[in-house]
Amino acid sequence: MLPRDRKGGSQARPYRFLLLIPLVFLALFFFYPLLTIFSISLAPEGQLDLSAFATVITSYYYRDTLGFTIVQAVLSTVLTLGLALPGAYIFARYDFPGKVLLSSLSTLAFVLPTVVVAAAFSALIGPRGVINDALTAVFDLQSPPIQLERTLAIILIVHVFYNYAVALRIIGGFWATQSPRMEEAARVLGAHGWRLWWHIRLPILRPAILAAAVLVFIFTFTSFGVILILGGPRFATLEVEIFRQATSLFNLPVAAALSLVQIILMFALMLVYTRLQRQPATELQGRVARRPRNMREWMMVIANVILMVILLFAPLLALVLRSFMSEDGLTTQFYRLLSTNPRGSVLFVPPIQAITNSFLFALVTTLIAVLLGSMAAYLLARRESRFARWLDPVFMLPLATSAVTLGFGYIITLDEPPLNLRASPLLIPIAHTLVAMPFVVRSVLPALRAIAPGIQESASVLGASSWQVWRLIDLPLISRGLIVGATFAFTVSMGEFGASSFIARPDTPTMPLVIYRLLGQPGATNYGQAMAMSVLLMAVCAVSFILIERLRSAGIGEF
């Protein structure tokens, strides 16, 4: 490990206090509401009552729930990484037509509400889905051969579907800046196949793999909608149980105890992770991807692209088809109906307005999350900040926190000026930022840590101002990470992650909300409109992703 003492280096002191802003943000919008709701739940009369903990810890039911939560999260993480790693490799090493588009669009899966994803998968592999229909017809079967409803298998498949892009983009983004020289040297020395992976690639990629693994694990550990809708009532994660306890039963002590158990486990995991992630500064290089040179390389690229198409795009395609299908054949009527309001109801939202609302929330979320997230990453990358090891997990905690618990916290804490935000539309981007920020931190931090400090020092010795150092050295090297982080921040917000359904909202309906409303009513046109709105949601995101990528090539510059 190279010495990387930045003290008194090019980091200008006047800016340091800025790095504390993300902490203030967390304190105000995360710890304060959360600790308040915990104290109200666990000490309703000022007297700490831990009997709920005793219930939770001694009950077989909760132990089983925890067991299942961990098992499915581990399996999902392993599967996701296993499938995404080859993908990351071809994205980092090869240039091929449609690469940028494919990588942007892979994130689309991330944005769709669970109900819609469930509909997409059922249209594809459900008992009456396309594939089963085809198989039954071809092989003349009595019953559909693929029966995955309410099984662990479908939970895992959908978890991979959702999280593939997380792993692909975080690992691929990091890999793309790693110089291939070490690998080439190893090859020359005779390392091939698994040796090359085991001794060279994986160690180099370790920080990014761990970062992706931790995110995927936390995401699947706290999985909610997928378990409820696709897993069915026989499966429950801690998050599902917290939701049940908090809303249906209003058993706040047990809900708080379960939330705390979840947070403590995640914190412990993150601590281990931050210990593991310390890494050697590796050699960075701007651009290493090249065209595949021979048949083997082309085959590898094509095989991966096919896998992505099957895994990620087939369900999305099924959804698009569904939005144009009615009893009487192909139609665009669901799209047209979206902008009509035959009942003159106040719930009606013109699609353009839902799009605008979603887009504005996502834009604000992305700006705050990128800003605060990169500040946090700097804070964590500084070697002298001893407490960074403790601080890093802290920034991840919002991901591990049950949305309904935090929503209750907001109601009781943000109710007085100057923080009278509980019924303000501004609370939505704030809540989204809490979830989005860890993505920015995780995407930027590996790149930031990999910058050899010598470069920055040389630059400042040669007379570069700290701004110039940042602009000319840091920014190009972390820009990929920033773009990945920004894409996820945007996506998190567009997809309306849980949190916002548990805070009181004035009427600023977003696209996912419109989808939920439509699916809450009977009737073919409601269902069709929900599918149409989902397709619009994907379209808005796809366009935005492409714009975000453009931002990099235009504003920050390809390096």
Added chain:
Amino acid sequence: MLRRMAIFILLFLIVMPVTAQENVLTLVTHDSFNVNEDVLAQFEDETGITVQILRSGDAGTMLNQSILSKENPLGDVMFGVDNTFLSRALDNDLFAPYESPLLENVPDEFKLDAENRVTPIDYGDVCLNYDVSYFEENNLALPESLEDLTDPAYKSLLVVENPATSSPGLAFLLATIQAFGEEGENNYLSYWASLVENDVLVVDDWSTAYYAEFSGSTGSEGTRPLVVSYASSPPVEVYFMETPPESAPTGSIVADNTCFRQIEFAGVLANAKNPEAAQKFIDFMLDVPFQEDVPLQMFVYPVNSEAAIPEIFTTYSAIPEKSATVDPAEINAKREEWIQAWTETVLR
């Protein structure tokens, strides 16, 4: 530049004052609340009150948030607490009493609080829905009682919602509790055990049950011809069809004691900033224009007996003559126990 802009936005977020307006009424409600724009505008014009609608998730989330914030309530009036949650609201002193003069047009069966802390606004029945064509094609008689559902003739036909996560699911569980009781050999749990033997399918939410599993909803890929839904679902299904059908694709079974009645209430929140406006709004919700608007906006029935019911509802659905009801206080006291026992019996 980006950074400066973001800092600006952040500061703006933190210090932005909530703009004060005169005579604003804040209505706290759930995600399904709906009203015709003109009907609402008429209220605003007549009273000079501006109505702000604040939504927070489902009825349970809305209620719990309001209980947590009752000292400094989110708004002035709440709509959407139903009889399954009523006791929780009353026990927590969420509402201030208000006796609307329009209550005289409301039958007594809907008035569940003698102190008028809550006012009934609408009601609906959670009933079995069936796929008309399935039963016709298979020449199968409709089930006429809950017992019938355990008949092998109906094996693998029914999909229900989990009472722990779904409001119609809980309503159906309550109907079975009322029908079979908790005591004796043939109690509700043994009934559910026979349902399980008859391959009942349990899913977590209404949308999944209705759109994914039920075969009757138009264009559905579902395979189950019986679903727990609402008595009003068939007319709504027709209302939202692409082309008006000759006959409805689904029907509801309204036989005695097979349905559970949900009544939705409104109440003036205790400590409200604008209680006068809240009272006026409750009068408005009980008055004929709003009451006649209720069926096609929220697919429930008006409690005001003066309000006319749209033809589509009378054509394609019927109101059950004898629905199950369970005392709200008992629901509140035993909800957890019942759901727990049900979970052990059905899901384990």
